[in-house]
Amino acid sequence: MNLLLLGLPGSGKGTFSEHLEKEKKMLHMSTGDLFRKNIDNKTKLGLDAKKYLESGKYVPDHITIDMVKDYIKKNNYFDNLIYDGFPRTVFQAQALDDFLIENNSKLDKVIYIDIQEEIVVNRLKNRLVCSKCQSIYNKKTKAPLKEGVCDFDGEKLLTRKDDLPENIAIRLQVYKEQTSPLLDYYNERIFNVNIGDHNIEEFIKTVYDGLKI
Ligand SMILES: [Zn+2]
Structure with missing residues (x-):
């Protein structure tokens, strides 16, 4: 089974992915890591992407799509993958569907984590990250x-630039604008979980029961 996770930044996609990897032996594909790897290895796609990233521009869909296809093909990850952060546009979603169908696979379910904006804003603005090991804390x-130092290595904890109040608002806005067309596109594949005040354990159980995984 292939899954896509959708939900506001701070909605718990990361925590849920870790759970799926550990409990269900699924694989997590992070497009951020893919970009980094391609750039470090100076692949053609990596060098193309770098030009856009360095000038603060959006990497064109065709570059991102090719990077994802390349990664899936090379590793034979046609099944058991968690998509997170990709697809971001309907164009990417269509390209992914075509690619998977050509390879006798499909994106089975889209888990939409429905959470109040207030809750994620609170989480994000209290989030701290270790400057060394990237462990995540919450004030x-x-x-x-x-206070202020990592439990594991004693290094300084920082607030990510993304988590500054002025940037949180922008991120949420961008996410909503991008996500609503995707929700329409995936329509009958959507599994909506209203997380509300549920704790993460309850949320995970709801998804596992609902998807029978
Ligand atoms: Zn640390």
């Missing part, structure tokens, strides 16, 4: 043992 719900 309110998951505070480090000693």
Whole structure:
């Protein structure tokens, strides 16, 4: 089974992916990592993407799509993959569907994590990240043992630029604009989970029961 996770930044996609990887032996595809790897290895696609990223521009769909196809083909990841952060546009979604069908596979379900904006704003603005190991903390719900430093390596905890209040609002807006056409496109494949005040365990159980996985 292939799954796509949709939900606002801070809705818990990362935590849920980790769970799927551990409990269901699924694989997680992060497009951020793919970009980084291609750039580090100086592949043609990586060099093309770099030009756009360096000038702060959106990487054109065809580059992102080719990178994803390349990765899936090389590793034979036609099944058991969690898509996170891709597709972002209907064009990408169509290209992915065509590619998977050509290879006798499909994107089975799209899990939409429906969560109140207020909750994610609170999470994001209290989020801290270790400058060294990237461990994630939360000032309110998951505070480090000693204020301002990482439990694992004692390094300084920072607020990501993305998580500054002015940037949170922009990210949420962009995400909503991008996601609503995707929700229409995937329509009958959507599995909607209203997370509300559910804790993560309840949420995971709801998804596993609903999808029978
Ligand atoms: Zn650390």
